[in-house]
Amino acid sequence: MKRLTALLLPVLLFAMATGSPAGAESNPVTLTCLVNHAWYPVSSFTGIIPDEITRQTGVRLDVMIAKDSRQINMLLASGDLPDLIYTPSQFDTLSNPEICYDYDELIGRYGVDWAIDDDQRSNAMRFSRDGKLYTVINHYTKTEDWRGTASVPMTASLSVRADMLDAMGVQPPKTLDELMAVYLRVREEYPDVVPLTFNTTHRFNIFRIYFGLGLAPFVEQEDGVYRYFARDARYTDMLQYLNQLYQNGCLLLDNFAAPTTQDSVLYKKGLSFSYSGCTQNANVGLDLAVKAVDPAYHSIELAPLEGASFSHSNLGWSGTFITRANHAPEASIRFVAWMFTPEAQRLTQWGREGIDYQWSDDGLPVFSPELHDTLVNDTYNAVYNPWFYFGASAIVESEGRCALLDFADYEETYTAIRNLYENRPWIVAAMPLEGTREGDVYDRAMAIANISETKIIVSETDEAFAINLREYLSALETLDIEALESYMTRNVPLVQPSYAMNGEKP
DSSP states (O other): HHHHHHHHHHHHHHHHHHHHOOTTTGEEEEEEEEETTTTOSSSSSSHHHHHHHHHHHHHEEEEESSSSSSSHHHHHTTOOOOOEESSSHHHHHHHHTBBOOHHHHHHHHHHHHOOOOHHHHHHHTTTSSSSOOOOOOOOOGGGGGGGSSSOOOOOOEEEEEEHHHHHOOOOOOOOOHHHHHHHHHHHHTTSSSSSEEETTTTTTTHHHHTTOOOSSEEOOOOSSOOOGGGSSHHHHHHHHHHHHHHHOSSSGGGGGGOTTTTTTTHHHOOOOOEEEEEEEHHHHHHHHHHHHHHOOEEEOOOOOOTTTOEOOOOOOOOOEEEEEEOOOOHHHHHHHHHSSHHHHHHHHHHHBBBTTTTEEETTEEEEHHHHHHHHHOOHHHHHHOOOOEEEEEEEEHHHHHHHOOHHHHHHHHHHHHHHHHHEOOOHTTSOOTSSSSHHHHHHHHTTTTTHHHHHHOOOOOHHHHHHHHHHHHHHHHTHHHHHHHHHHHHHHHHHHHHTTTTEEEE
């Protein structure tokens, strides 16, 4: 009887909060939804988790995955909009009363019980020109949120071959100089192994961290001025370090042009010593792959080097917009509000409590054998489909991913990262909106960032490095990056107090 009550309680609570009947899944409301993520690994609202979402909310989604980044603009131009838009971008454009509903308007109209967190409200308001709330951005965390979990933020990381370190008789490096020495030794002693390969999304973010620069787009200087990250002296030091690796044969030119699906191939084949990627469970697949080549091979994530800065600036990831074309605004706002509840965050990312997972003593989920098997044989997306997590928590997502780890290999590294991690959301919150002069400068600067970085790193000589670096910095000056830096220096102090009052550390 207790088990039956536990299963029925979420349905009854949703019905009480939303006014939906507790059997609404028998006649669900269907909402059309554009998922503005062209890379999405699923294309339909099907599977164990979507079925449970419908059972608890009475809502089913008719999903359209964006073909590319231009599709949303085409829909906006035609006016042929879906009920919902789930997107990581275009917040400025969609925060418009002619295009989308104001959340507060719908919450008040339908009596929805949803107390939106002050920081989440501030994050969304950053994109609003009229002071109205058009979305809530998921995945936002404060610095201190990571102090109470065994998991780790999604951030840059360096995976290395521990077996090769052991074979060379050296300890894992703790400084940049020690890492350079290891790379040069690998190049000499293992001529068929590439010392450094990298994920084409995260690229060299771990080196920005190692050089103390962090991953915020603007970096505060000692005099209080904010500089675009590429104009900080530590970024030049990082480029010089990577160029020396390239000139010494430790980086391959082909890696810069590799598609994301291919950039880890050398590492997985045992032909690379290290791989610049990300935390959480990314290294699990890498380690399984190298062990398949030779059971003696072992991939670990390197602990932070001396002087590392895990300073980020993040407002979250994606937001759900309820368009004016929406045919069921009440069901939509109740659906989105439910998505941000802790129960929904766990369901949409882990599955059904008591069926698909149980709690461990350290506060992480322990997945059922059935779910675990789908993770191993790569059928998890097809069977469970955890991709409709519009109110997702970064903590919950991280705990689910870290539940797969053998903490004997990760605890030291991930504890160090958690203790060093800092989110400074006021930096991104202070950035200019799309369509403004300063916003255009930022967009143009970011458009040339990766291409310019690549050209500098693959310079064949020190002289070419100096020329290519000077050309890049001159290009930024031509864009009037100094005006953007002045804008940020003025604006950050105006925005920062709203976050400092909410527990963030300036």
